[in-house]
Amino acid sequence: MAQKPSIPKGMRDFSPEEMAKRNYIFNTIREVYALYGFSQIETPAMETLQTLMGKYGEEGDKLLFKVLNSGDYLSGISDEELCQRNTPRLAARLCEKGMRYDLTVPFARYVVMHRNELTFPFKRYQIQPVWRADRPQKGRYREFYQCDGDIIGSDSLLNEVELLHIIDDVFTRLNIRVAIKLNNRKILSGIAEIIGAPEKIIDITVAIDKLDKIGLDKVNEELREKGLNEDAIARLQPIILLDGTNESKLNTLRNVLAESETGIKGIEELEFILHKLSCQPLKAQLDIDLTLARGLNYYTGAILEVKALDVQIGSITGGGRYDNLTGVFGMPNVSGVGMSFGADRIYDVLSQLDLFPSDSLQATQLMFVNFGDKEADVCMQHATYFRAQGIRTEVYPEAAKMKKQMGYADTHHIPFVALVGESEIEAGKIALKNMTSGEQQLLTPEEAIKLIAQ
RNA sequence: GUGGAUGUAGCUCAGUGGUUAGAGCACCGGAUUGUGGUUCCGGGUGUCGUGGGUUCGACUCCCAUCUUCCACCCCA
Numbered sequence A: 001m002a003q004k005p006s007i008p009k010g011m012r013d014f015s016p017e018e019m020a021k022r023n024y025i026f027n028t029i030r031e032v033y034a035l036y037g038f039s040q041i042e043t044p045a046m047e048t049l050q051t052l053m054g055k056y057g058e059e060g061d062k063l064l065f066k067v068l069n070s071g072d073y074l075s076g077i078s079d080e081e082l083c084q085r086n087t088p089r090l091a092a093r094l095c096e097k098g099m100r101y102d103l104t105v106p107f108a109r110y111v112v113m114h115r116n117e118l119t120f121p122f123k124r125y126q127i128q129p130v131w132r133a134d135r136p137q138k139g140r141y142r143e144f145y146q147c148d149g150d151i152i153g154s155d156s157l158l159n160e161v162e163l164l165h166i167i168d169d170v171f172t173r174l175n176i177r178v179a180i181k182l183n184n185r186k187i188l189s190g191i192a193e194i195i196g197a198p199e200k201i202i203d204i205t206v207a208i209d210k211l212d213k214i215g216l217d218k219v220n221e222e223l224r225e226k227g228l229n230e231d232a233i234a235r236l237q238p239i240i241l242l243d244g245t246n247e248s249k250l251n252t253l254r255n256v257l258a259e260s261e262t263g264i265k266g267i268e269e270l271e272f273i274l275h276k277l278s279c280q281p282l283k284a285q286l287d288i289d290l291t292l293a294r295g296l297n298y299y300t301g302a303i304l305e306v307k308a309l310d311v312q313i314g315s316i317t318g319g320g321r322y323d324n325l326t327g328v329f330g331m332p333n334v335s336g337v338g339m340s341f342g343a344d345r346i347y348d349v350l351s352q353l354d355l356f357p358s359d360s361l362q363a364t365q366l367m368f369v370n371f372g373d374k375e376a377d378v379c380m381q382h383a384t385y386f387r388a389q390g391i392r393t394e395v396y397p398e399a400a401k402m403k404k405q406m407g408y409a410d411t412h413h414i415p416f417v418a419l420v421g422e423s424e425i426e427a428g429k430i431a432l433k434n435m436t437s438g439e440q441q442l443l444t445p446e447e448a449i450k451l452i453a454q
Numbered sequence B: 001g002u003g004g005a006u007g008u009a010g011c012u013c014a015g016u017g018g019u020u021a022g023a024g025c026a027c028c029g030g031a032u033u034g035u036g037g038u039u040c041c042g043g044g045u046g047u048c049g050u051g052g053g054u055u056c057g058a059c060u061c062c063c064a065u066c067u068u069c070c071a072c073c074c075c076a
Helices: A016-035 A057-063 A079-084 A087-094 A104-113 A158-174 A185-194 A198-209 A211-225 A230-240 A246-256 A261-279 A343-353 A373-388 A402-411 A422-427 A445-453
Strands: A046-048 A066-068 A095-099 A122-131 A143-152 A178-184 A285-288 A302-308 A317-322 A336-342 A366-368 A393-395 A416-419 A430-434 A440-443
Touching: A016 A122, A016 A143, A016 A158, A016 A343, A046 A104, A079 A087, A087 A095, A104 A122, A104 A143, A143 A158, A143 A343, A158 A178, A158 A261, A158 A302, A158 A317, A158 A336, A178 A185, A178 A261, A185 A198, A185 A230, A185 A246, A185 A261, A198 A211, A211 A230, A230 A246, A246 A261, A246 A285, A261 A285, A261 A302, A336 A343, A366 A373, A366 A402, A373 A393, A373 A422, A373 A445, A402 A416, A416 A445, A430 A445, A440 A445
Parallel strands: A178 A285, A366 A393, A366 A416
Antiparallel strands: A046 A095, A066 A095, A122 A143, A143 A336, A178 A302, A302 A317, A317 A336, A416 A430, A430 A440
16 A cells, blocks of 8 residues: 655745635736836746756755756766765756745846847846745745746836835735835945944844844844944944934934945935825835845845734735846846746735635636536537636536535535526526525526626 | 754544544435435544554654654745
8 A cells, every 4th residue: 555645845836716815916916017018938847957056055055956867867976975965066967946945046047048039128026936945834846937037228216106006016916915025235335324334234224123032132243243343333222223214314324324325325316205105195105124135135225124013923925226236147138127026925815814805715616517418518518608608617527416405505605506407498598596595496508698698 | 054943634633652543514315306504323534644662562661763743044
């Protein structure tokens, strides 16, 4: 007897109901992207390791799923090499492909390869799974979907504004209340500059990012450990604890960063975005948040992150401006701004708040009960007609007991059941039962369609 | 990758070093051959995650391994 089957760690099956809910999310995001003039692309599940390696830092390289070469993958490898057991080097010899880790790097590769076909600015969205050999936890999987949208080949800050509107539209449609956190990498750089530790920018942002989690004392402690002197830490305090309206935050920053050209530039960028948004306000609340650093260090300008207000969960969307997306692939000076919706976390939010609209879950609208061969023939013809009219229709395939057939309709949440037996056939009508109210009436097919369609 | 928990029926979980492993819900059959979601009757559907070990005897104790979960790391 075969063992119980299983699936790899951190990967999931999706039931019909889960798929319906997931598609509701994907469709919403797709529609909004399309409304803003984005076009969809897809890239392969695997990329060459040459494309993937070294793009996500040391940590990222470890988390890449590598794919063993096909065929005689040991040919050309000596026993000596095998015995050395140098895992990274051996992996490089045995694997030349890897599973995509995110959608941004494959997109950069895509842009470089297709640069002659593209007209810039290029606005693309991409909804595909990515794979990471991370240790799974709740809400963290080894296979999950990202829904990326990027605008590349344009330095205009209007793109940032547009992304914020897209985010606002998506979450408005999904009925999720969110707060959008906004920051600018240039401001963070300016801060590092002012306190005289520009090379510590990563350490500082990582430490500041933990404020919510570990508190001010621990953050300062960590800064100390990272080699910042007391004077620098002291100068950081007002920045770490910055509070008030977005406007007052920017004013405070303007004073603190007066001597940093970069910092002032960052402030001006944020001011521009806020000004544009004041003409066309968002429904979501928007906060300037300096603790927002984002792990990835390729961002160079605006950084954004979205949190759900009514559910305790990590960020459900993130993004920002990067100046040199394609540089590593030999195509310099392509600037872009992009973001990624975290579909799996959005799913969790909608589930917890019970916000999936019921019509997004409904599949079949009408089921014909099967009374036997002769009746079924008539039902099949009716079904063809109903389908042609756009009604999602099925005919129960067996002349099972009425109880079983009704039970089937019930568990599948089919709102209408049609009963067509001898007497109905004779009258040329169908008995249409509303499964919610229990009411039943004798109707012509046309009348039935009208009733079901409303 | 580091540290710590967890795994018994489809689901949520009881259970004891000793016969044949239980409950609720779900599910299946019947009451009911043209009417579901209510009711009544009947049914346990399981290699107790997997593989070893200790023992007269292991679901229970030990080891390994896998899964899921928690914290760190990192992140969506």
